[in-house]
Amino acid sequence: MPARLLMDFISGAWAVMKKDILEEYRARYAFNTTLLFCVTCLVMVSYSLGGAVTDPMLQSAMLWVILFFSAMTGLSRAFIKEEDKGTMNTLRLCCRADHVFYGKTAMNFLMMSSVIVIVAPLFIILLNVNMRHVGYFALTTALATVGLSAVSALLSAIVAQARARGMLFPVLAFPALMPVFLTAVRATGMSLAEAAPWTGGGELVFLAAYAVAATVGGGFLFEYVFSEQ
Amino acid sequence: MLFLAALFGFMTWTLYGALVVTPPAHVLGETARIIYFHVPVAWVAVLAFTMSLWNSVVVLRRHSYEADMKAEVSARMGLWFCVLATISGAFFAKSAWNMYWNWDPRQVSITVLLLVYMAYFGLRSATPDFDRRIRLAAVYAILAFAVMPFLVFVIPRVYMSLHPDTIINADGQGKLLDDKMRLVFWCAAAGYSFLYLKLYNLSVRVERIARRKEGWDV
Numbered sequence: 007m008p009a010r011l012l013m014d015f016i017s018g019a020w021a022v023m024k025k026d027i028l029e030e031y032r033a034r035y036a037f038n039t040t041l042l043f044c045v046t047c048l049v050m051v052s053y054s055l056g057g058a059v060t061d062p063m064l065q066s067a068m069l070w071v072i073l074f075f076s077a078m079t080g081l082s083r084a085f086i087k088e089e090d091k092g093t094m095n096t097l098r099l100c101c102r103a104d105h106v107f108y109g110k111t112a113m114n115f116l117m118m119s120s121v122i123v124i125v126a127p128l129f130i131i132l133l134n135v136n137m138r139h140v141g142y143f144a145l146t147t148a149l150a151t152v153g154l155s156a157v158s159a160l161l162s163a164i165v166a167q168a169r170a171r172g173m174l175f176p177v178l179a180f181p182a183l184m185p186v187f188l189t190a191v192r193a194t195g196m197s198l199a200e201a202a203p204w205t206g207g208g209e210l211v212f213l214a215a216y217a218v219a220a221t222v223g224g225g226f227l228f229e230y231v232f233s234e235q
Numbered sequence: 236m237l238f239l240a241a242l243f244g245f246m247t248w249t250l251y252g253a254l255v256v257t258p259p260a261h262v263l264g265e266t267a268r269i270i271y272f273h274v275p276v277a278w279v280a281v282l283a284f285t286m287s288l289w290n291s292v293v294v295l296r297r298h299s300y301e302a303d304m305k306a307e308v309s310a311r312m313g314l315w316f317c318v319l320a321t322i323s324g325a326f327f328a329k330s331a332w333n334m335y336w337n338w339d340p341r342q343v344s345i346t347v348l349l350l351v352y353m354a355y356f357g358l359r360s361a362t363p364d365f366d367r368r369i370r371l372a373a374v375y376a377i378l379a380f381a382v383m384p385f386l387v388f389v390i391p392r393v394y395m396s397l398h399p400d401t402i403i404n405a406d407g408q409g410k411l412l413d414d415k416m417r418l419v420f421w422c423a424a425a426g427y428s429f430l431y432l433k434l435y436n437l438s439v440r441v442e443r444i445a446r447r448k449e450g451w452d453v
Contacts, residue, residue, distance in 0.1 A: 160378070164371050168361040178358060181351035182378055185385035188343070212389065223381055227374045230295050 015105065022101060022109025023116075026084075030117070037117055040080030044125045047072040052132035060133070062198035063191070069129050070191045074154075074183070075176075077118060081158035082175040084110045085166035094166070098232065107159060107228040111221065114155035122147050135198060142210075143197035149213035150190035156220035157182050163231045186216050242433065246426045252419035260416065266330045269323060271419055275427035277320040281387070282431060283313030284352070288380040291373035300453045303369035304446060306376055307359070308438045312431065314352045321345050341398040344386040351379040365451065 030037055051068050060068075088094040097106055126147070130137055137143060158179060165175045193209035253271035260267030290306035293299055324342065325335040336342060358375050362368040446453050 157378075160374075164358065164375060167367050167371060168358060169363065170361050174357060174361050178354045178375065181347045181354055182382055184347045184350075185382060185389070216385070219381065223378075227377060230370055231374050 015108075018102060018105030019108040019112060022097075022106050023112045026109070026113040027116070030113075036080045036083045037120065040076045040117065040121050041124060043079050044072055044076040044121055045128065047075070048125065048128055048132055055133070057134065062135075063195035065129075065133055065135050066194035066198060067191050068133070069194060070187060073118075073122065073125070074187055076121065077154055077158060078176045078179060080117060080121070081114050081155065082162050082165065082171070082179075084114060084159055084162040086162060086171055089166040098234065103229040103232040104225055106232060107163075107225050108221075110159040110162075111156045111224070114158055115151055118151045118155060119148070122151065137198060138200060139197040139202070143194060145210060146190055146193040146197060146213065149210065149217050150186050150193075152217035153186040153213065153220045154183060156217070156224040157186075160220075160224040160228055160231065163228060167231075186213065186220075189213055189216070238433065242426070242429055245422070246430065249419060249423045249426050252415075253423060257416045257419050258413065266327060269327045271423045273320060273323040273327065274420070275424045276316050276323060278424055279427045279431045280313045280316035280320055280348075281383075282428060283309045283316060283435075284380060284383060286435070287313060287376050291376035291380075294369050294373035295377075298366075298369070300365075300369065300446075300451055303373065304442050304451075304453050305439060306373065308435060308442050310352055310355055310376060312435060312438065314349065314356075316431070317345065317349055317352070321349065339398060348383065348386050351382060355379055 051072070085094070088097060101109075126143075129135060161175060161178050161182065165171045165178065168174055189209050189212050193213065196209065249271065253268055257268070257271075259265050260270070287306045287309035290302040290309060293302035294306060321342075324345070328337065328339070328342070329335045332339075355372065355375055359368055359372050362371055443453050
């Protein structure tokens with residue numbers, strides 16, 4: 007019985023995610039916007055620095071500022087586009103709230119991960135970064151992206167029902183994502199530094215805890231945002 | 236009226252105790268007298284945010300306008316007490332570290348906490364529909380409160396901080412304060428908590444009248 011429930015859950019969330027992947031494949035709106043924003047910012051930062059040697063912590067901070075603001079432009083669309091196209095009520099009729107939330111979170115994760123896969127090598131080349139601990143960096147970005155995706159999905163659903171959506175999303179998201187942002191900056195800085203980052207491990211534990219809290223808590227809260235009663 | 240008079244007397248006595256009766260603190264000297272104001276005010280902010288959380292949970296369970304009103308009033312008061320804690324902390328920073336603001340992890344945390352609750356009010360004003368507003372605001376208040384432990388307890392301990400908590404409260408139980416200091420400190424904490432309760436009751440009554448005028452069923 008639990009296996010069947012799990013399969014139901016996975017197939018429901020996958021249906022929502024598949025719809026979004028198809029939609030994104032046809033229009034490539036959110037992915038292109040997010041990627042272009044990221045690349046433009048990276049080029050501007052690199053050009054402004056003019057090849058100056060920068061501290062690993064500063065490089066890490068620049069990377070995360072760029073990723074954070076690109077996430078603000080791309081991930082906010084998850085539910086706003088449904089409200090704009092008038093398909094939100096169809097989703098309410100056809101899908102369970104948890105399927106929608108986890109489908110959208112997975113889609114956000116897929117989109118941000120794809121952007122990071124392209125942007126990270128560019129970051130290394132353009133800012134002349136010496137990436138010393140690739141595994142630590144990959145784990146940091148993966149865990150931070152899970153937290154970012156879940157919180158963004160929840161906030162996008164909130165903002166989609168309010169006015170001044172474009173401005174409201176970063177206002178709501180910035181303080182809620184600040185803990186994950188600060189920790190990701192610190193952990194990424196450690197992955198660029200000479201010393202082995204694995205010894206402490208507090209940052210990764212923190213990011214994992216935030217990711218779990220955001221994913222599970224977001225799933226509970228989303229039901230109240232999604233329902234119209 | 237009697238309660239107000241008693242509270243006034245109690246707060247006056249606490250102020251006298253904080254400024255005259257208690258000795259200077261271990262290491263920090265006279266500047267540490269701010270703990271009789273700054274810490275209770277920060278504590279009341281947390282108390283107010285907890286009340287806001289509780290009422291937000293009630294909103295989601297019962298869709299209650301009354302609980303939404305209490306959640307909003309509590310969040311507003313929490314925000315004001317948080318502003319007072321930030322300002323008093325900045326004065327301490329000026330005297331102890333020679334600058335009002337140096338992005339110490341505690342200052343980062345409290346700034347983000349202020350932004351969280353400002354965003355809460357931004358969300359409320361951006362949602363004109365009553366029913367949507369109370370539902371969305373309740374969800375955001377719960378999310379905001381879930382972030383608070385990370386900001387208040389985790390970040391200041393992960394990052395190196397100059398906050399004197401590590402000097403005055405090194406053992407986690409305030410044993411480095413002497414008996415008089417501890418007595419005045421706990422009295423100040425109790426006094427500010429009662430002050431908050433009084434202000435909360437008054438604010439709820441004022442808000443109820445304002446909402447009834449706007450057509451809310453509270």
